[in-house]
Amino acid sequence: MSQLVAALRRRVRGGRAWVAVPVVWIAAVSVVDVLAPPDIHLGPLLVAAPAVTPMFGGPWTVGLVAGLAVLAQTAIGVARDPDELLSANHEAQILALVLVGASLVIFCVVRERRAGELRQVRYVADAAQRVVLPPMPGRLGPLRVASRYLAAEAEARIGGDLYGAVRTDSGTRLIVGDVRGKGMGAVEDAALLLGAFRVAAPYPSRLDELVAYLDRSVRRGRHDQGIHAETFITAVVLDIPDEGRDVEMISCGHPPLVVMHAGRLRVVETAHPAPPLGLGELTQQRYVASSFPLAAGGLLLMYTDGVTEARGSTGDFYPLLERIAGWTDTSPEALLSRLEGDLLRHVGGRLDDDAVMIAVKRETA
Template sequence: MRHDRTHLVGQRRWPSFLPAAVIVAAIVVDLFTQGVNTFPLLAAAPVLAAPVLSLTGTIATGVASIVIGELEVPVVSEGPFHPHPAQLATVVALTALAAVLNRLMARYRQQLKDTREVAEAVQRAVLPTPPDRIGPLAVAVRYEAAAREAAIGGDCYAIRSTPHGVRLMIADVRGKGMGAVRTVNGLLGSFHEAATRMPDLPGVVGRLEERMQELNAEDVEGAESFATAVVIEIPADGSVLRLSNLGHCAPLLVHQSRARPLDPTDPTLPLGLGDLGRTRVPVEQYPLPPGATLLLFTDGVVEARDRHGVFYDPVPHMSRPLPADPGAILDTLLADLARHTGGHLDDDAALLAVTHLQEARDGTATSSADRTQAEPA
C-alpha cells in the first residue's frame, strides 16, 4: 500500500523564466523603439534571477545583461551605442548583490527543507503505516500537505482489530506544532487502550473525552484544545458499521457507484468540549454490504476551494464507477481535488478508506494486524 507523505501541491516553474523574459523585452524595445534607455530592465534581470535560479544562473544573467547593454542594437542607433560607465557599474553592482541574495535564499531554503524533514520524521515516529488488510477490511490511507510552510498538524487517524471488531478513528486536533502533536499522541494512546477494553463506542468516546480534558488541564500555557472526530466500530463479520460523529465532517459510504454522506442525525460536541453540554454519545448504525467502501477525511478536503471560492464537494465525484481497491479510490478523490483547487491546498488533508472485502465472510478479525496511524493539518 502506498502511503503518501509531505507531497507538496501547487509548485510552479514559470518564475524561473522571468529573468530571460526581461532581457528579451529589453532587446525588443531596443529593436523597435528609438531613444529609450533599456538599462533599467537589464539591471533588474539579475535581481529577478536571484530567488529563482542557481548562483551560476544568477551570475550568467548579470553577465548577459552587461554584454547586451554594451552591444545594444546598431540597426536602431545607427552604430554601436556605448552606455555611460555608471550604468554598467550599476548592473555589475546589482549582479554582485543578486549573487549574495541568492546564497542567502539558498541557505533559507535548505533550512526550510531540514524543517520539513524533521516534521516528517516526527510524524513517522508517531504514526506507523497501517497494514493493507485488517479482518474483513482492506485499508488505505493518504495524506496531502498544504503548499505552505512546514508545520506539524493535528490530523490523525487510527485503526485497530479488537475483540469487539475493527475500531477506527479519524480526528482533527485544533492547532499545529508540538502542542498538536502532544494532543495527537494522547488521543491515539487513549484510543489504542479504550478500543480494546471498552465494550461499546460510548465507552471509547468517554475515555477519549477524559484524555482531552486531562491534556487541557496539563497545558502549562492554559490554552484549551479540542478535536473533531469520528469513531467507528465494524463487527467481525463486517456486515454493519456503528458510528459516533463528534463535530467532524460526515464520512462517505461508497457502494454501487453511489456516495452517501453519513450525516449525524444528532450532532454532538467535539472532544474536549463535552463538559459544555454533551449528555450522551449518539451511536448510529448503517449496513456495510460486501464491496462497499467507507471513506473518512479531515476538513482539508471539504474546505478546499477553487479559484472562485467554491468549496469542494466529494459526493458527486465519488458517485460514479470506481475501482474496488480503497487506495485507488483515494487516489481518484485526490486527483479530483487537485483539479478543483488547481493543485493548491490551503490546509492539510488526511484520508482513511476501508473496503468490506467480498471474500471476507469468516467473521473473524485478524488481531495480528493491529496498528495505529495519524497525520498532520
C-alpha cells in the same frame, strides 16, 4: 527519490537554458552601443542582465552574468573612446554594474540559505507527521483499508488531521479526527489522542466508554500542557465487527460517513450527535453509540472537513457527494486514488487545509 532527482535535473537544465537570455542581451546591447552615434549611450541597459538572472540562477550564475556585463561595459568604453582607456561616464557605469552585481550575489546567497532552512523545516514537519500518522495497514482482518493524508501546501504548516486503527479480539476499531488549530500544538494534540486510542481501543470496553476515555485524555492533556483556551477535536470512532453487518459509531462533531455499495450512495448520520472531544466536561455529555449496516462488498468512506471545505477557483466547496455519486470503484485504493485526483483538480492542485480520506471495504459478511 528518483522523482525528486529527475525534478532537480529538469530544474538545472531549465536554469542553464535561461542563462542564454542575459548573455544574448549583453551581446546585443554591446554591439548596438558600439555602432550607435556618439551621443547615444546604451551601456546602462546592461544592468538588466544581472537583474533578471536571480529569477532562474543562483549566486554563481548571477556573479558570472554580472562579470560579463562589467567586461562588456569596459569593452564598449574602450571601443567608443580609442584615444582614452575609459571616460569618466564609462567608469561610473562600470562601478554601478559592480555594485548592482555584488548586491544581487548577496541577495541570492541569503535567499538560498533561507530556502535551505525552509526545506529543513518542511522535512522535519513531514517527519513529525509520519511519526504521528504511520501508513494505515492494507488489511485489518476481513477489511481492506486505504488511506490518504493530503497536506496543505502552505510553507511548513502542519495540520492536526489524524487517523488510526486497532485490532481487537472481535473486530477493528477506527478513528478519524481533526484537531482545532495548526502547527506543532495541533500535532501534539493529535499524538495525544492517537496514543490514548491505541492504548485503550484493544480492550473489550464498550464504544461509549472508549470515547469517554478519549474525551478525558484530551482534557487532561490540555491541563498538563497549561492550555487554558478551548482545545477540541472533532472525531468519529467506529467499531467494525469481524462477523455480522452492524457497525457501531460515535460521531463527535465530525462530518458524516458515506457508504457506497453496488453503485448506490448512502450518507450515514449519527442518531446521537456528540460535541467534539475535549468539551465533554462542559456539556456533561453521555456518549451513545449509533449503528448502521456495512454489507460484504460495501465501501465505507471516512474523511475530514479538509475535503468538503476545499475551495475551487470560484470559491465553491468541493461537492463530495455529487462527485462520487455513480462511481463504481471496487477497491479502497482505487476509490481514494480517483477521489484524490478529482479533489486536487477542483482546487487547482493546492489545498488550503489538510485532508484525510480513509476507505474501508468489508470482504466477508
